[in-house]
Amino acid sequence: MFAMLLWAADAPPLDWGVRIPLSLMFFLEFAIWGAWYVVLGQYLTTLGFSGKQIGSIYSTLALGSIVAPPIFGALADQYVEAQYLVGGLHLVGAAFLLMMASIRTPGWFFLAALGYALVYAPTLPLTNAIVFAKVPDATRDFPTIRVLGTIGWIAANLFLKVLLKPGEPVNNRPLLLAVVLSVVLGLYSFALPSVPPGLQGTALKEKLTTLMNDFSWPALGAFLAKLFPFTEALNLFRDFPFAVFFSISLLVSIAMSFYFSFTSIYLEQGVKIRPDYVGPITTLGQAIEIIFMFTLGYFISTFGMKAILVAGMSAWALRYLCFALSRPFVLVLLGLALHGVCFDFFFGAGFIHVETTAPEVIRSSAQALYSTLVYGIGMYTGTVLSGWVNQGFTREFVDPVTQERTRITDWRSFWLVPFVGVVACLVPFVIFFR
Numbered sequence: 001m002f003a004m005l006l007w008a009a010d011a012p013p014l015d016w017g018v019r020i021p022l023s024l025m026f027f028l029e030f031a032i033w034g035a036w037y038v039v040l041g042q043y044l045t046t047l048g049f050s051g052k053q054i055g056s057i058y059s060t061l062a063l064g065s066i067v068a069p070p071i072f073g074a075l076a077d078q079y080v081e082a083q084y085l086v087g088g089l090h091l092v093g094a095a096f097l098l099m100m101a102s103i104r105t106p107g108w109f110f111l112a113a114l115g116y117a118l119v120y121a122p123t124l125p126l127t128n129a130i131v132f133a134k135v136p137d138a139t140r141d142f143p144t145i146r147v148l149g150t151i152g153w154i155a156a157n158l159f160l161k162v163l164l165k166p167g168e169p170v171n172n173r174p175l176l177l178a179v180v181l182s183v184v185l186g187l188y189s190f191a192l193p194s195v196p197p198g199l200q201g202t203a204l205k206e207k208l209t210t211l212m213n214d215f216s217w218p219a220l221g222a223f224l225a226k227l228f229p230f231t232e233a234l235n236l237f238r239d240f241p242f243a244v245f246f247s248i249s250l251l252v253s254i255a256m257s258f259y260f261s262f263t264s265i266y267l268e269q270g271v272k273i274r275p276d277y278v279g280p281i282t283t284l285g286q287a288i289e290i291i292f293m294f295t296l297g298y299f300i301s302t303f304g305m306k307a308i309l310v311a312g313m314s315a316w317a318l319r320y321l322c323f324a325l326s327r328p329f330v331l332v333l334l335g336l337a338l339h340g341v342c343f344d345f346f347f348g349a350g351f352i353h354v355e356t357t358a359p360e361v362i363r364s365s366a367q368a369l370y371s372t373l374v375y376g377i378g379m380y381t382g383t384v385l386s387g388w389v390n391q392g393f394t395r396e397f398v399d400p401v402t403q404e405r406t407r408i409t410d411w412r413s414f415w416l417v418p419f420v421g422v423v424a425c426l427v428p429f430v431i432f433f434r
C-alpha cells in the first residue's frame with residue numbers, strides 16, 4: 001500500500017540519469033562509514049585502549065556533528081557548489097583515515113579521529129541537500145535513493161568477512177577500506193549533478209561589512225542566526241510539546257550511543273562471536289531497516305506520530321534488555337534486528353515530525369537544531385558516558401601463573417544502564433507529549 005502511495009504523486013518521474021548517480025553517491029557515503037565504525041571498538045581493544053578511551057574516540061563524530069555542518073552548510077549556501085564541497089571533504093577525510101590506520105597511541109588517535117569527524121560529519125547533510133535539490137518529489141523519491149546508503153553500509157560490513165581472516169583480531173584493514181572508498185567518492189563527487197549556491201557569494205561579505213561598520217549585539221545575533229540557522233529555532237523550546245520532544249530526543253540519543261560505541265566489543269567478548277563475523281552479523285539490523293524505511297509513512301498515517309515515536313522508544317528499551325539477558329542467543333539476534341524499528345520509528349519519524357509541525361519559516365532551522373541535538377550533543381554525551389560506564393563495569397584479572405592480564409566486562413549491568421534510561425524517558429513522553 002505504501003509503495004502505491006509513494007509512486008502515485010503528481011510530480012514527473014525521476015530521471016534515471018539523476019537517480020543512478022545520486023544512489024551511487026549514497027551507497028559510497030554510508031559504505032565509508034560502515035566499513036570502519038562498527039568494528040573500530042574491536043580494533044582499539046586490540047591496541048590496548050581502555051573503555052574510557054574508546055568512548056572518547058567514538059565521541060569525535062558527535063563533536064564534528066556539532067561544529068562542522070552549520071559552517072559547511074553556510075559555505076554551500078553562499079560560496080561553493082555542494083558537490084564540490086563533498087568531494088573535497090572526502091579527499092581530506094581519506095588522509096585522516098590513513099592516519100587513524102597508522103596511529104597506535106590513544107591521544108594521537110583521538111586527534112586524527114576528531115579531524116576526520118570534522119570533515120565527514122558535514123557530508124551527511126550536504127549529500128541530503130544534493131538529493132533534495134535534484135528530485136521532483138522528495139517524499140516519493142528520497143527514500144528510494146537513501147535506501148542505497150543502508151545497502152552500502154551492509155555491503156561494506158559484509159566485505160569485512162573477506163578482509164579479516166578467521167580467528168584473528170580486528171586490524172586496521174577496515175580503516176584502509178574506508179580510505180579507498182573515500183578517495184573514490186571524493187573524485188566521483190566532482191562529476192555529480194551541479195548544485196550551485198543558493199545566494200551570491202557577495203551576500204555574506206556585504207552582511208559582514210555592514211555588521212563591522214555598525215556593530216551592535218542585536219546585529220551580531222542576527223548575523224550569527226544567518227550563519228548558524230538552527231539558532232532561529234531555539235524559540236521552539238517555548239512550545240511545551242516541542243520542548244518535551246526535543247528534550248526526550250536528546251536523552252534517547254544519549255542512550256543510543258551505547259549501542260554504536262560498544263555493540264561490536266560486546267558481540268566479540270560477551271557473546272563470543274568470532275571477530276571476523278561481528279561486522280557482517282550486525283548488518284541484520286540494517287537489512288530490517290530497509291523494510292521499515294519504505295513503510296514508515298504508512299505506519300505514521302495509520303497509527304499516528306505519537307504511537308510511532310513511543311514504539312521506537314520501546315524498541316530501544318527492548319533491544320537493551322535483550323542484550324542484557326543475552327541468552328538464549330536468539331535474544332541477541334532480536335536486539336540487532338530491532339534496529340529498523342529503533343532508528344526509523346524514533347529518529348526517522350522525528351525528522352518527519354519536525355518537518356510537518358515546525359512553522360514553515362523556520363523549518364530548516366528546526367531540522368538543523370534537531371540534528372545537532374541528536375547527532376551532536378546527545379551522541380557526544382552518550383559516547384563519553386558509555387565509555388565511563390564500560391570502564392566502571394570492567395575488571396582486570398591477572399593469571400597467577402602466566403601473569404597475563406585479562407579484562408572482563410559485566411555486560412548485563414552495562415546494558416541495563418541505557419535500558420533504565422530509555423524507560424525513564426518513555427514514561428514522561430507518554431504522559432506529556434501531545
